[in-house]
Amino acid sequence: MANETQTGGRSVDIGHAAKDALLAGLIALGLFGVFIGLQTVQDISNRLVLKVRPEALAVIVGIIVVGRFLLNVFVWGREPSHKAAVASPSGGLLGMFKRLCFLVGVVVTLVAVVDIGFRLAGGALPNMPISPPGTMGLGSIILIEAVAALFGVVLIAFGQNMTERAAALLGPAGIGFLAAFPIIAILGAGWGGSLKWIDNFGIQILIYVMLGWGLNIVVGLAGLLDLGYVAFYAVGAYSYALLAKEFGLSFWILLPLAGILSAFWGIILGFPVLRLRGDYLAIVTLAFGEIIRMVLVNWVDFSGGYAGISGIPRPTLFGIPFNATDEGFAARFGLEFSPIYRTIFLYYLILCLALLTAFVTVRMRRMPVGRAWEALREDEIACRSLGINTTNTKLTAFALGAMFGGFAGSFFSARQGFISPESFTFIESAQILAIVVLGGMGSLYGVVIAAVVLVGGFEIMRELDFLKQIFGNDFDPALYRGLIFGASMVVIMLWKPRGLISTRTPTAFLKERKTVSGDLVKEGHG
Structure with missing residues (x-):
């Protein structure tokens, strides 16, 4: 035709x-x-x-x-994705990466080019004089967006010509980019303008990546729907804040201690829900998260209530604080004092914590307990018939996932220097769960992609000039968060019902390792 x-x-x-x-x-x-x-x-x-x-x-x-x-x-x-996945050992995953790189490249290129055009138009646009956001100049912004447009073109070409060897390099290349991100931000936005990029983009996204990987153990691997994951996040944050202020313990001692306390609360949550599944489990975990929040609100003598806890000690580098005194980091090394040193230190700290979470998740998945999680997710009755102790399996999933939530909470508390119950509402649990679901339950790469889109997307929208042209100078993307979340869920359910990355490589295989589509397993994330 x-x-x-x-x-x-x-x-x-x-x-x-x-x-x-x-x-x-x-x-x-x-x-x-x-x-x-x-x-x-x-x-x-x-x-x-x-x-x-x-x-x-x-x-x-x-x-x-x-x-x-x-x-x-x-x-x-x-054609159905499972046919391509069966036909080739890595065809399904490789095809998904090609399409994803192509689409992301198109979006990044178009957005960058359009915004550069709006900024260069300047006074020709009605009621929109060019004003550099924060400390970033117009030249730095255009330079960054030009680099983004070039990066988008590279992604388009990469998506069209991706090979299996290129796909295998995605992980190391991503780690290398993350390690060099502060340097790239400083070169592109200057010494002062890079502060917001490292803090608002790098650190904020990595916090949610770590939280998403922690919840992925409970939801993606063990198949236990948890709507109260923010409770463990809050336990870690308040554990660090209270112990650091009352007893003067250092961050490096309280970091593992906060994870242990969060894991303990994960076990406490796990015991009452051992017989529950599906919607009933979701309701109980949601109630648990709200109980923790209400305790923090009403137990004023313990948590400070809505006033929160301020003056939380900041982490140091081997005892060297990041302040303006003679004992500070800048004075020790003969540098001019700048808050960017502490921001870069916190960035690499959360990067190491996130990579530790990914490493432990991958290792645990290959161990008997990890295979027990996946068996529990697929069919609990069959899991019991195989002689697997489902009680211990559930408790280990809740405890391990809660521990990483506690790590992230203690880092959040140390980074902010102030915490209050408003930081641990249900919307935080919903956002973390949305990251896991949109990325693909059980997929580490999917969580990273979803976190960059959902968390970094709002920050990028604040910087786009043409959106201010359309919606006004006081445009705040946070007001549209619910709409964007809902639209994202609808689109992903129509386009990729099992998440952005629905193909999996089984931990146990016969003769040769093969990547299979999520369509070939019951829950779609095995």
């Missing part, structure tokens, strides 16, 4: 894809016309009036139309 084309060895009906995309756009126009296209604002007389925002509505509908069309052409028309 004239309106058909060949994509990846298959015929795609372009006309049908375009009609379906337009229909999705009309539906989106009806759904978001009121919520996005109209905004209530106060006029001079302090009255509420409706403000029409056609540009914002056009952007939202356009994204949906283009996304639906691309899904019809490149995703939904392909």
Whole structure:
């Protein structure tokens, strides 16, 4: 047919894809016309009036139309992923990485080019003079976005020509990029402007990567739905804060101690829920998280209540503090004092903790206890028939996952210097669970990708000039967090129901190691 084309060895009906995309756009126009296209604002007389925002509505509908069309052409028309995975030992995983690199490259390139255009337009754009955010100059911002656009082009080419050897280098290359990230930020944004990139992007994303890997043990490997994971995060944070202030213990002593205390609370949670599964388990864990938060709110003598705990001691480098005194890090090494030294130190600290979490997860998965987790996830009755002690299996999953949550909590407390119950609400548990589900339950790479998209995406949106053009100078992406989370969940359920990375390499195999699709296992993440 004239309106058909060949994509990846298959015929795609372009006309049908375009009609379906337009229909999705009309539906989106009806759904978001009121919520996005109209905004209530106060006029001079302090009255509420409706403000029409056609540009914002056009952007939202356009994204949906283009996304639906691309899904019809490149995703939904392909053959089932399990056929490709069975046909080739690494075809499924390799194909997924190729498509993911291509799509990410396209998005990064388009966003960077569009934002550079808006910034260069400057005063030609209405009511939007160029103002550098924070301490970053306009030249630094454009340079960073130009590098991002070049990186996107590289990703596009990489996705088109990826080989198995290139896919195997993704892990070491990613670790190398993370290790060099502070240097890249300093070169691109300057000594002062790099502070927010290292702190808001690097450290913040790595905290959620570590939390996602910890929850991945409970949800992804053991199949136990936990909606109260933030409770262990809070236990680690408050353990460090209270013990450091009351007893003056150092960070390096309290870091493992906070993990041990969180693991203890994980065991306490595990005992009452040994007989529960599915929705019932989710309700109990949700209640556990809220109980911990309410205790922190109401036990004022212990936790300070809503006032929180301030003045928490900061970690030191072998006893050298990062302050402006003569005993500080800068004075010891003859450097000019700057807060960036402590930020870089904290970055590499959380990077090491995250890599430790990944290393332990991979090692434990290959051990008998890790295979017991996966057996428990697939079928608890069959697991018992094999003679596996499901009680100990569940408790080890809860304890290990809680321990890494405690590590992250103690680091969060040391980094902030102040904590309060508002930092440990249910939305934090929902965000961590969304990272695990969107990335692909049981996948370490998937958690990293989802954390970068969900956590780093909000920070990047604050810096994009064209979004301020559309939504106004006071645009705050945090206000749209629920909408973005919900839309992400809907898109991932339609496009990749088993997560971004749905292929797995079994820990036990016969004769040769083969990557299989998640479609071939019951829960889809084995």
